[in-house]
Amino acid sequence: xxxxxxxxxxxxxxxxxxxxxxxxxxxxxxxxxxxxxxxxxxxxxxxxxxxxxxxxxxxxxxxxxxxxxxxxxxxxxxxxxxxxxxxxxxxxxxxxxxxxxxxxxxxxxxxxxxxxxxxxxxxxxxxxxxxxxxxxxxxxxxxxxxxxxxxxxxxxxxxxxxxxxxxxxxxxxxxxxxxxxxxxxxxxxxxxxxxxxxxxxxxxxxxxxxxxxxxxxxxxxxxxxxxxxxxxxxxxxxxxxxxxxxxxxxxxxxxxxxxxxxxxxxxxxxxxxxxxxxxxxxxxx
Numbered sequence: 001x002x003x004x005x006x007x008x009x010x011x012x013x014x015x016x017x018x019x020x021x022x023x024x025x026x027x028x029x030x031x032x033x034x035x036x037x038x039x040x041x042x043x044x045x046x047x048x049x050x051x052x053x054x055x056x057x058x059x060x061x062x063x064x065x066x067x068x069x070x071x072x073x074x075x076x077x078x079x080x081x082x083x084x085x086x087x088x089x090x091x092x093x094x095x096x097x098x099x100x101x102x103x104x105x106x107x108x109x110x111x112x113x114x115x116x117x118x119x120x121x122x123x124x125x126x127x128x129x130x131x132x133x134x135x136x137x138x139x140x141x142x143x144x145x146x147x148x149x150x151x152x153x154x155x156x157x158x159x160x161x162x163x164x165x166x167x168x169x170x171x172x173x174x175x176x177x178x179x180x181x182x183x184x185x186x187x188x189x190x191x192x193x194x195x196x197x198x199x200x201x202x203x204x205x206x207x208x209x210x211x212x213x214x215x216x217x218x219x220x221x222x223x224x225x226x227x228x229x230x231x232x233x234x235x236x237x238x239x240x241x242x243x244x245x246x247x248x249x250x251x252x253x254x255x256x257x258x259x260x261x262x263x264x265x266x267x268x269x270x271x272x273x274x275x276x277x278x279x280x281x282x283x284x285x
Contacts, residue, residue, distance in 0.1 A: 027054065044264040053221050053264055055201065058110040058125035061160055065123055065268055071114030074122075075145055079106040080138045084171060092169040095131060103129045107138040108163070111146040113155065117272040117284045122150045125160040128202075133163035135206055136170045140177025143211060147184040147195075156194040156275045161212040165205015178210040185214050194278040196271055199226045199249065199258070213257065217274045220249030220258045 028034050029052040040047070044064060045054040063069045079100070082093035100106065108130040113122045124146040126133045143159065150157040166174040188195050197215030199208075201224035208228050212218075220226060227234075227247035235242055245251045252258045262270045276283050 029054070044267075046264050051222065051263075053201070053223070055128065055162075057127040057129060057162075058105075058160075061125045062110075062112060062114075062123065064264065065116050065121070065158070065271070066112070066114040067116060067118065071112040071123075074111040074113060074149060075142055076110075077106065078138055078142060080136050080170075082169075083173075084169070086169040086171075088169075095169070099130045103127065105130045107136070107142070108133045108167075109139045109142050111142050111149075113149065116268060119272070119275075119284075120153075120155045121158060121272075121275075122146050122155050123158045123160065126162045126207075128162045128164075131167065133207075134165065134167035135163055135174060135177055136167035137173050137177065139167075140174075140180050143177075143181045144184045147181070147188055150193055150195075151184075151188055151191055154191075154193055156196065156279075157188060158196045158198065158271060159211055159215070160198045160200060161203040161207050162200045163203060163205065163207040163212075165207060175206065178206050181211045182214060185211055189216070194275050196274065198262075198267075198271075199224055201225050204228065204230060216278055217259050218257070219270070220252060220261050222249060222261055222263060224249040226252050226257070 025037060026034055027037055027040050029047045029050055031050045031052065033047050033049040033052070035047050035049070040054065045056045045060055046052065047054065062071055080096055082091065082096065084092070086092040105127055109124060109126045111122070111124045113120060115121070124143050126139070147157055149155070168174070185195055195215050197212055197218045199212055199218065199220045201221060203212050203224065203226045205228060208226060225247055226249055229237070231242055231247055243251070249258060249261050253261055272284055
């Protein structure tokens, strides 16, 4: 063995472990406010200085909604396939694999059942990090199954929307989910099982045109973008200047599309309060 060869590695510390400040220790809001990630999590992922609601996914919403973060996930293994063999700049099958690897999710939605303030609640929460929260056949199927679970067990349903709309790689199959989910939610309404819709930033496209606006109570998070076509598309199409705050949740509340806007700190209490009112039950404290 040559004298200059090492018999074993002497430096075994990972690069990430050498950093004085671990990655992700701070979060910077769009207005430039900086907050520690631990403080941000303890504040329901809302910046205390400018009240900015940070974009979060199903993991964080489940932590907020379910008691002690205890829940049973429904249809956890359901995932999309490339049944049309779709290809644009990249194969759809490759996009699915990359999204799953990057996010650790099977698709753009997770559904679960658990207790919220002591009573059972079914929650379907979309994840924007998975192909823009786009609604494909699996998203529609999981919402359908979650609503069916609510219907059979007489448990209220909450859907948290965060989506760019229909998934173009699934063509008409994606658009079919609008009618499919709407029809199932109509069954919930007929059976007097409460359905609460929470629209977060962004809720656009086919999502808005279907289940996101069909709740017994429609809620929006502060300053969330909610609409069908985006503001730039509307402006370019009409050739007109848009009103200030166009398609923001405050604008939609003023026009009657939302019932109220809820700060994330009050989300769990407000959702359960309105469920109690819809069911004519004693309000939980």
